Amino acid sequence: MSVSIFEIIGPVMIGPSSSHTAGAVRIGSLARRILGQTPEWANITLYGSFKATYRGHGTDKALTAGLLGMRPDDERIRGALALAEREGLKLNWILSDTEVEHANTARIQLGAKDKTITVQGSSLGGGRVAITSIDDFPVYVTGQAHTLITCHDDRPGMVAKVAQILANNQLNVGALNLSRRSKGDLALMVVETDEAIPATVKEELLSVPLVHRLVSIPFEMDW
Amino acid sequence: MLKQISSVQQLIDIATQKDVPISQLILEYEQYVSDTNAETVLNHTRHILKTMYSAIEEGIHSKERSHTGLSGGDAYLYDKKGSLLEGVAAKALVNAIAASETNGRMGKIAACPTAGASGVTPGALFATADKLGKTHEDLVYPLLTASGIGVVINHRAFLAGALGGCQAEVGSAAAMTAGAIVELAGGSPRQVGQAAALAMKNLLGLPCDPVAGLVEVPCVKRNGMGALVALAAADLALAGVESTIPVDEVIDTMAKIGKDMPIGLKETATGGLAITPTALSLTEKILGS
Ligand code: SF4
Numbered sequence: 001m002s003v004s005i006f007e008i009i010g011p012v013m014i015g016p017s018s019s020h021t022a023g024a025v026r027i028g029s030l031a032r033r034i035l036g037q038t039p040e041w042a043n044i045t046l047y048g049s050f051k052a053t054y055r056g057h058g059t060d061k062a063l064t065a066g067l068l069g070m071r072p073d074d075e076r077i078r079g080a081l082a083l084a085e086r087e088g089l090k091l092n093w094i095l096s097d098t099e100v101e102h103a104n105t106a107r108i109q110l111g112a113k114d115k116t117i118t119v120q121g122s123s124l125g126g127g128r129v130a131i132t133s134i135d136d137f138p139v140y141v142t143g144q145a146h147t148l149i150t151c152h153d154d155r156p157g158m159v160a161k162v163a164q165i166l167a168n169n170q171l172n173v174g175a176l177n178l179s180r181r182s183k184g185d186l187a188l189m190v191v192e193t194d195e196a197i198p199a200t201v202k203e204e205l206l207s208v209p210l211v212h213r214l215v216s217i218p219f220e221m222d223w
Numbered sequence: 224m225l226k227q228i229s230s231v232q233q234l235i236d237i238a239t240q241k242d243v244p245i246s247q248l249i250l251e252y253e254q255y256v257s258d259t260n261a262e263t264v265l266n267h268t269r270h271i272l273k274t275m276y277s278a279i280e281e282g283i284h285s286k287e288r289s290h291t292g293l294s295g296g297d298a299y300l301y302d303k304k305g306s307l308l309e310g311v312a313a314k315a316l317v318n319a320i321a322a323s324e325t326n327g328r329m330g331k332i333a334a335c336p337t338a339g340a341s342g343v344t345p346g347a348l349f350a351t352a353d354k355l356g357k358t359h360e361d362l363v364y365p366l367l368t369a370s371g372i373g374v375v376i377n378h379r380a381f382l383a384g385a386l387g388g389c390q391a392e393v394g395s396a397a398a399m400t401a402g403a404i405v406e407l408a409g410g411s412p413r414q415v416g417q418a419a420a421l422a423m424k425n426l427l428g429l430p431c432d433p434v435a436g437l438v439e440v441p442c443v444k445r446n447g448m449g450a451l452v453a454l455a456a457a458d459l460a461l462a463g464v465e466s467t468i469p470v471d472e473v474i475d476t477m478a479k480i481g482k483d484m485p486i487g488l489k490e491t492a493t494g495g496l497a498i499t500p501t502a503l504s505l506t507e508k509i510l511g512s
Contacts, residue, residue: 002228002252003256005374006253006370008269008335011333014330017338018337052492057435058290059331073331078329126383127384
């Protein structure tokens, strides 16, 4: 795949570490966007080198900043913990010795009102990240493309219905990933599209029977 | 138009044949990759340059230590006292350390190619611009060339200490920067490649061994020294000196060295400088509290 030069020079960010600071902001930011609203509370577990060096690298501040909707270049990252307190975001930190696949990994359970989700994400270097699970469904969400996530009942034709709506609206699918708990149970689909998904299309998708939830994460440069 | 960049030689050949600087090819490549226009790419590059410059400015005027106390204040000290290297070299050194110290203080920087190595490119580029009487705007295209070299390194090797040691971070930054300086000084595409090869060769094997796993020691000073390597490599290449080993082969062997490197030397803080007695006691003081 061809890599953008702005993955090589950039991001513009608050230091000191592209993986432990900028990447952490992005993991928090994806968690917030997957929840679909500002979280009121979060239980954050740090693994591996996130756990070992979070204080020196400001990983805790960075994750919090992401949950508050900041980007990696936001000057308020340094004061994110205090800001969270002022804005009523309750945080609970857990340090884990469990071995994980990626050195820089965080698991975030977050919620607002009656909604709760759990996402796990890793920082892959240079500010690149991947969310690797949502509510224990294995996924791969990087935020580097326009992304659509649907949660629906696992029934024949569901994927086709979603794909058809995208096609009718001239939205080209670049990647599609499907996982389910078990046959006929809940399924989670991650679709990357070349174009951003307009609000009207989101409504159309949500009106499909058996689609329970839908999240759209538009890609922006320097997100 | 280039849709994929897989070698520096490919960039040199096309640029030479078309009689354009390498940066022109990179500008077209990025328009394709990001599906955008030239002005957007150039403006974003300007934004990065501006951030780099303010990171230097902020760093040079501050005596403040970082949150951990491991770094900070050396750029200020050197700026006031250093004299042996007077001129572009001293400027590159102090600039690079300053930008790195800003990074250590959780200031705003532009990763290039990572945050840890983010002092090298601004350090040497702005110093060279001063020396040659160029403006900041003149740095936009050379920075594109630097990024093009980075794309190749990312493709053939890696740009992360955790994957390949510091040769992949400060080494890559020096190679990217050396190429950019050559273009800024009016050198040929071939000389850009030579400069990148010369710079990277000299940093091969450099481990990633940060004290307490934090991007401060030895990173800050390594950025300063990396900027000097970039300058020296560019100066040699501009004089017509060539690297016996071609640039893409140097990058390939950097990848091989990185793979062969023991895990303790790849950002785990379990080898190299990170396990010296002094580092261990600092680690305990910082992480133990
Ligand atoms: S020692 Fe490691 S963390 Fe520090 S600059 Fe080099 S590669 Fe980056």
